[in-house]
Amino acid sequence: MANRFSLMEGKALDNVLIIGGAAGIGRQIALDFAEKGCCTAVADIDQSALTDMTQQNQIYGFKADVSSWDSVSEMIEQVIDKIGSIDTLVFSAGITKKGELEETNWALWEKTMAVNLHGLFFSIKAAAPHMIGRKKGKIVIIGSGSAITGSGGGIQYYASKGGAFGLMRSLVKELGEHQININVIAPRVIESQMLDSLYPTDELKQTVRNKIPIGRLGRPSDISELVQYLSSAQADYIHGQIFLLDGGRTYQGN
Template sequence: MKPNLFDLTGRLALVTGSSQGIGLALARGLADAGARVVLNGRDEAKLAKAAATLAEAGITAEIAAFDVTEASGAEAAVAALEDRLGPLEILVNNAGMTRRFPATELPESVWREIMAVNLDGVFFMAQAAGKRMVARGHGKIINIASVQSDLGRPGTAAYSASKGAVRTLTRTLCAEWAKHGVQVNSLAPGYFATELTKALVDDPAFTAWLCQRTPAGRWGRVEELVGAAVFLAAPASDFVNGTMVYVDGGMTAVV
């Protein structure tokens, strides 16, 4: 009998930045496909609340509170998870942030904060998980990029630069690890309605611009990211390496 190409039964998956929004939706989707999921964030109380939300849907999730921007913390957290739960087979690097400033006014502290979360954290987590996956000869790493890996917008210099770097980092890790059976890819969301984008969702002018700019004509819903994430985490993508999958309603396809 042929294996189910999208079956994640029993596979251990860690989703960073998953106490809410896109990360929580991806964790739920991986669990629905059979994975054992671990939620991560810096706030243990928020993680416990997120795990309780999943429990109401019949999903048991572990929580791991740690800061992905600290290399030693990332290493220690992955080591502890594997000691307790077994081999980490799926890593979703979702933790991210943005703060909007004109480039001429962007404080150095904000630049460094965004880079630490959006880029340093992705690398530190990929390094900690990836070296173990390479040693075992299999694993899946999904880095959450953005349409702003390719596109710029006023006020997002640090965010766009960090997400562009995530795209190139994904390709470099592919170049090193694909031969070891580890698939590293990125997922690029467009504009999705989440807690973090509420101010933009509630702005009629911005929403009107977005609906005109996006061929699908609307904001994305977080559950619409799940299919692509499950694909990149599953056996279906075993020969997919170093690519970026856009889930953006067609935004990057048109001018």
């Protein structure tokens, strides 16, 4: 199926799906792909944010609940039917809440795992067969440096993001044999709605900023630029890697 967008230099444009792409880091990723001429689809549970985004940009929108296999598998089929293929899959859906062991109940643990880890599994399981059939694909997971440091969220968040590392590594051989690259980007302290929920005041943000050697918070564009590179042909030999984007903070012990 042909894209609705124009072709550049006589070559078909890549088709990209960003799951969790209506807000925060995912939104920036989607906007940047669309601006570069890619046929871009976004899936999100927030219908209002999804409608706002797709009405203002040349982006296809699909509502989906990543914690549900039925919802994810149906959404993937709808995307394939609409744009023909998924060349790059970006998983950027995620939730967090601060809390130590005593404060973390089963409902919070289960909900976080359902979105952050089960949702990732469902998304890859539903999309991978289409990539395998074409012997082509890039999968980029937006993880978190919290899985390395054990800080910046709640214990359920660290565990879910650590699970994403393990899931990615478990798929390196299986997907690589089909020319599908899979990698994780692990950001820390990126300007976003999630950051605002964890550090709601300017004073708290400044305290964190002071711990970052390069002297600033991360920007969604920092993540987006790396996603675009990992989805390109120039990154065909980059496979099974975790990229820590934190301005040097982690290895300063903060």
